[in-house]
Amino acid sequence: MTINQLKRKIKELELRNEELRASVGNEALHGWKPDVRIEKQYSWIYTWLYPLSVYLDKTVDPPTRNAVMTFVTATISQMSIHGKYGVKIPNDPQEIDTETYFKKQREYIQLNYDPCDICGENRITHQCHIIPRGEGGEYHKDNFFTLCPIHHHLFDHNRLNKDEWAVLSELINTKAQSAIVYFREVREKQQIEFWDKNP
Ligand SMILES: [Zn+2]
Incomplete structure (x- = not known):
């Protein structure tokens, strides 16, 4: 993808986001209620968070908005994972990590990626959520591993082998407390189930 194609793509996405915001943030929206249309684009958690975000944009200053959003996201995530x-x-709660976001954009444009935490591949890597986005996992380096596309896919589908898992099992200790608990109590159990079925 050329830089110009990339810029066009970003512009398209911005326009779509604007449409989305306009469709949700109408005057009939008294506070916070879910919007099921968002679910198709993002996930169920955002059917609740998106209208709240639009509402707060109109009613409070940005720092307050961010503080409320991070707190509510973390709380919904906690409840959802418990359920x-x-x-x-x-x-x-951790505020969205804009530094990581801009770093990711730069890497994307310059085709210069951090190496995969497991294998060192660096032609392309992803920031891979430990607590998934669809479960309220935050966009923050303390909730990310850097993984190549293969290891990302294997991680998301609990199909890493024991050696690969051991690398992440060490690295997880540098991450957020919520990510550590999720890794040990949810992901690791699913991994072990995979190993049991595929000895
Ligand atoms: Zn890899």
């Missing part, structure tokens, strides 16, 4: 897996993660 889904019976696992109680700590509530440790």
Whole structure:
């Protein structure tokens, strides 16, 4: 993809986001209610968070908005993970990590990526959520591994082998407390299930 194609793509996405915001943030929206249309684009958690974000944009200053959003996201995530897996993660809200975001954009444009935490591949890597985005996992380096596309896919589908897992199992200790608990109590159990079935 050329830089110009990339810029066009970003512009397209910005326009779509604007449309989305306009569709949700109408005057009839008294506070916070879910918008099911968002689910198709993002995930169920954002059917709740998106309208809240639009509402707060209009009613409070940006720092307050960010503080409320990070707190609410962390709380919904905690409740959802407890409901889904019976696992109680700590509530440790972290504001969206803009530094990582801009670094990712630069890497993308310059085709210059951090190496995969598992294999060192650096032609292309992803910032891979430990607590998934769809479960309220935050966009923050303390909730990311850097993984090549293959290891990212294997990680998301609990199909890493024991040696690969051991590398992440060491690295996880440098991450957020909520990510550590999720890794041990949710992901590791699914991994072990895979190893049991595929000895
Ligand atoms: Zn890799």
